[in-house]
């Protein structure tokens with residue numbers, strides 16, 4: 001973890017430290033919540049020297065140490081587009097929490113194959129609003145994780161540089177909103193699509209029937225048990241159970257034998273039930289549409305927020321669709337709070353990485369606006 005040793009007295013004056021570092025005070029407070037008295041955490045890269053360097057005794061010494069740190073915007077991994085299998089995500093979460101100590105990561109639970117499902121959190125401790133964003137419920141929609149992580153890195157970077165974007169002030173969003181991000185809901189499924197069954201230590205034949213004898217797994221949408229995680233939630237689940245074509249586990253669309261049989265769906269239900277956010281955004285592909293209503297149970301704010309989303313993305317808001325038992329459906333049904341499913345990009349899933357720049361350019365405004373609440 002990146003920190004420097006510091007004379008505890010110096011930490012009494014966070015606003016002075018904020019001036020020296022040119023970083024919002026709120027970020028420093030957030031980054032130092034768990035720090036011991038003589039440790040000082042602040043955004044930066046390669047501060048491994050922290051343990052061995054002599055402690056900063058004065059503000060001047062601190063300033064010298066700070067000036068030695070590399071510039072954040074020269075770090076290539078921060079701006080790179082990455083395709084995330086579960087190992088790549090783990091690697092990047094380590095870098096991100098090291099570089100930006102105001103971001104915390106937790107393992108919410110485990111997938112069917114025992115892989116961790118991560119949540120990343122940031123936002124001021126006394127922030128009044130909460131937003132949750134997730135990606136890759138569906139395995140063949142892995143590009144959504146790339147979009148979400150690229151934006152999260154942009155958010156962290158702009159928090160430190162103070163850069164405004166699309167009319168939003170990142171430090172203001174940080175003060176206003178606690179953000180919860182689950183970038184990879186279905187790690188087993190995404191690994192199957194990107195790396196193949198052998199990588200997971202499973203014989204190819206074991207999936208052949210569920211995969212309807214297709215030569216590869218690139219269209220696999222379900223979790224590793226052949227259950228569609230976004231058809232697993234107890235809100236008119238019976239309707240989907242009755243009408244979805246697969247009557248047994250399949251590479252796509254099977255709602256399960258009952259609601260919430262799959263560990264990934266249970267993890268997401270538990271996360272929301274323990275602290276229902278004010279706003280929920282689920283990233284999927286494809287269609288350039290945003291679903292925002294559910295049986296008229298959505299709150300009145302949704303009809304305003306969707307206009308902002310439409311304006312920033314050029315995507316089309318759709319209030320009602322004939323679909324049930326999804327994560328967002330259940331959220332609106334049970335909590336009557338804002339929920340949006342964003343269908344990124346256009347084409348046939350899996351969307352190719354060549355679409356990434358176009359998708360990101362259109363959708364990043366939705367992600368920024370997700371953290372903004374009209375006061």
Ligand SMILES: [Zn+2]
Pocket residue numbers: 137138141230283284285
């Ligand atoms: Zn989807």
